[in-house]
Amino acid sequence: MRRVMWILLSNPLSVIGLLLVGTVIFSAVFADFIAPFPSHRGAVVDFSNFNQPPHWPNIFGTDLVGRDLFSRILFAYRISLMLGVVVLAIAVPIGVTVGLAAGYLGGWVEFALMRLTDVFLSIPPLVLAMSVMGLLEPTLTNGMLAVTTMWWPWYARLVYNITRSESQEGYVLAAEIIGASRLHIMFREILPNCVPSIVTKMTLDLGFVILIASSLSFLGLGVQAPTPDLGSMVAEGGNYLPDSWWLTVFPSLAILIAVFGFNLLGDALRQILGGDT
Amino acid sequence: MSRSEIMNAPVLEARNVSKTFVTGSHEVKALDTLNLSASKGECLAIVGESGSGKTTFANMLLGIYPPTTGEFFLDGMLLPARRNLVLRRTIQLVQQNPLSSLNPRRTVGASLRLALDVHSIGDRPGRSLRVGALLEEVGLPAEYAQRYPSALSGGQRQRIAIARALACEPEILVLDEPTSALDVLVQARVLRLLDELRHRRNLTYVFISHDLAVVRNIADCVAVFERGKLVEQARTQNLFSNPAHAYTRSLISAIPIVTDEEDELRRTMMEPRHAH
Ligand SMILES: Nc1ncnc2c1ncn2[C@@H]1O[C@H](COP(=O)(O)OP(=O)(O)O)[C@@H](O)[C@H]1O
Numbered sequence: 001m002r003r004v005m006w007i008l009l010s011n012p013l014s015v016i017g018l019l020l021v022g023t024v025i026f027s028a029v030f031a032d033f034i035a036p037f038p039s040h041r042g043a044v045v046d047f048s049n050f051n052q053p054p055h056w057p058n059i060f061g062t063d064l065v066g067r068d069l070f071s072r073i074l075f076a077y078r079i080s081l082m083l084g085v086v087v088l089a090i091a092v093p094i095g096v097t098v099g100l101a102a103g104y105l106g107g108w109v110e111f112a113l114m115r116l117t118d119v120f121l122s123i124p125p126l127v128l129a130m131s132v133m134g135l136l137e138p139t140l141t142n143g144m145l146a147v148t149t150m151w152w153p154w155y156a157r158l159v160y161n162i163t164r165s166e167s168q169e170g171y172v173l174a175a176e177i178i179g180a181s182r183l184h185i186m187f188r189e190i191l192p193n194c195v196p197s198i199v200t201k202m203t204l205d206l207g208f209v210i211l212i213a214s215s216l217s218f219l220g221l222g223v224q225a226p227t228p229d230l231g232s233m234v235a236e237g238g239n240y241l242p243d244s245w246w247l248t249v250f251p252s253l254a255i256l257i258a259v260f261g262f263n264l265l266g267d268a269l270r271q272i273l274g275g276d277t
Numbered sequence: 278m279s280r281s282e283i284m285n286a287p288v289l290e291a292r293n294v295s296k297t298f299v300t301g302s303h304e305v306k307a308l309d310t311l312n313l314s315a316s317k318g319e320c321l322a323i324v325g326e327s328g329s330g331k332t333t334f335a336n337m338l339l340g341i342y343p344p345t346t347g348e349f350f351l352d353g354m355l356l357p358a359r360r361n362l363v364l365r366r367t368i369q370l371v372q373q374n375p376l377s378s379l380n381p382r383r384t385v386g387a388s389l390r391l392a393l394d395v396h397s398i399g400d401r402p403g404r405s406l407r408v409g410a411l412l413e414e415v416g417l418p419a420e421y422a423q424r425y426p427s428a429l430s431g432g433q434r435q436r437i438a439i440a441r442a443l444a445c446e447p448e449i450l451v452l453d454e455p456t457s458a459l460d461v462l463v464q465a466r467v468l469r470l471l472d473e474l475r476h477r478r479n480l481t482y483v484f485i486s487h488d489l490a491v492v493r494n495i496a497d498c499v500a501v502f503e504r505g506k507l508v509e510q511a512r513t514q515n516l517f518s519n520p521a522h523a524y525t526r527s528l529i530s531a532i533p534i535v536t537d538e539e540d541e542l543r544r545t546m547m548e549p550r551h552a553h
């Protein structure tokens with residue numbers, strides 16, 4: 001762990017990644033304290049100060065009903081991160097279990113699970129999420145459900161490939177000869193050898209989940225008003241370009257920072273941990 | 278068969294064992310109607326070139342896959358294709374490559390502990406003590422339980438693999454080329470350890486090697502495999518002094534002529550087991 005930290009800090013790109021990710025997480029966690037107008041996350045209206053370009057104290061300007069854009073972006077980060085964490089917290093265990101079972105047990109289990117995975121992987125992610133969201137009400141919970149549906153198969157495939165090659169290793173044979181259970185071999189022997197790749201992919205994916213969630217709400221299928229959401233802000237602000245540029249530019253930058261940060265960090269982890277994502 | 282074998286009832290017996298691998302339309306006859314036995318407490322060596330079916334024999338003995346025809350017997354009892362825990366525990370394996378046979382992400386202690394947990398050997402708090410005792414039995418400090426395999430040398434890793442097999446308290450140890458991944462000096466030390474352990478624990482060894490020179494000092498009895506067939510089985514001394522088969526003679530003549538110093542080294546490493 002210390003070794004990983006040290007290598008991270010010795011590479012400028014990963015330091016930038018670390019800083020960006022740190023900023024995003026810090027903003028999300030401490031939004032209540034950093035935001036100059038915490039109440040503006042909700043349905044507040046201030047028509048004396050609406051659609052204003054950046055000025056003090058609204059450093060990112062105000063939106064069409066006079067809310068502080070900076071405060072809303074901080075709270076939007078919180079939603080995005082929560083979405084990402086919850087999606088991965090559901091998708092990763094499902095995908096990992098599917099991949100381990102298919103890769104280690106083989107036979108019809110492998111056939112059934114990997115065909116199912118292939119079906120999900122063959123549908124473009126956004127299309128799958130849109131159809132799920134089209135069927136269900138466009139709420140935050142359903143947004144998470146939609147993104148989760150399309151995310152677990154990537155972990156299934158990743159873990160399946162590693163498990164296939166790890167199963168050939170002598171330590172798996174050794175555990176079998178000793179008489180260890182299949183569950184033990186899958187989760188205690190093989191899984192630890194998948195962890196570096198999984199962690200790397202999770203870091204990369206946090207950025208992508210945020211991007212996909214933003215894309216969904218950009219299309220009007222995500223988080224609903226008045227909850228602040230980066231994708232909806234960009235979509236709404238797009239109608240007022242180029243005059244009210246701040247409505248689009250700042251939320252877009254916020255998305256960029258998050259995606260870019262997680263990517264840099266994920267890439268650095270991939271190099272250090274040697275995961276094959 | 279020699280007289281001593283007729284007097285000692287075999288603990289292990291292979292009767293008419295054959296194995297044919299079918300891959301697509303392609304068939305490989307890896308073993309052909311093999312009859313072989315090992316006596317209690319003896320070291321039976323199986324030698325033969327690479328591809329002669331040695332590992333296939335070991336895998337079937339361990340129950341990894343069943344023979345195409347024939348059966349194995351343990352103390353006169355038929356060994357079933359599906360082994361229960363007791364039978365698994367009785368026949369254990371030491372693999373060739375100790376780097377692959379130890380999980381790089383689990384500590385030595387965890388790897389040893391697995392055998393104790395699976396077979397409920399000793400009470401739970403006593404198991405860490407047992408892990409330490411096992412390490413000491415193979416000549417390593419008990420503190421090595423905390424280490425990961427990457428922090429160990431090849432010889433140390435192989436000692437751990439031996440300790441793990443012993444943790445199951447087996448009667449029969451299958452050693453599939455246990456020293457061929459090690460350099461000569463380490464090889465001699467590990468061989469001596471194996472020899473000591475066999476006498477101390479009254480184990481029966483099935484010692485697989487492609488190298489006759491390795492088995493010369495450790496085996497009581499040698500079986501020579503050639504392309505899936507048993508061409509000769511004899512007491513070790515008889516085999517070396519009076520090889521019956523041309524193939525065995527060619528294997529013996531393939532043993533590199535060692536310098537006197539090396540030979541001396543091997544002898545000193547092997548001999549003083551009682552004077553230890
Ligand atoms: N799982 C398998 N599938 C197909 N052929 C195999 C398999 N295992 C071994 N063989 C073949 O059986 C023969 C004997 O192999 P093996 O027992 O590994 O020899 P050795 O251990 O003496 O080098 C070889 O020709 C090998 O290619």
Ligand SMILES: [Mg+2]
Nearest residue numbers: 331332333453
């Ligand atoms: Mg072999």
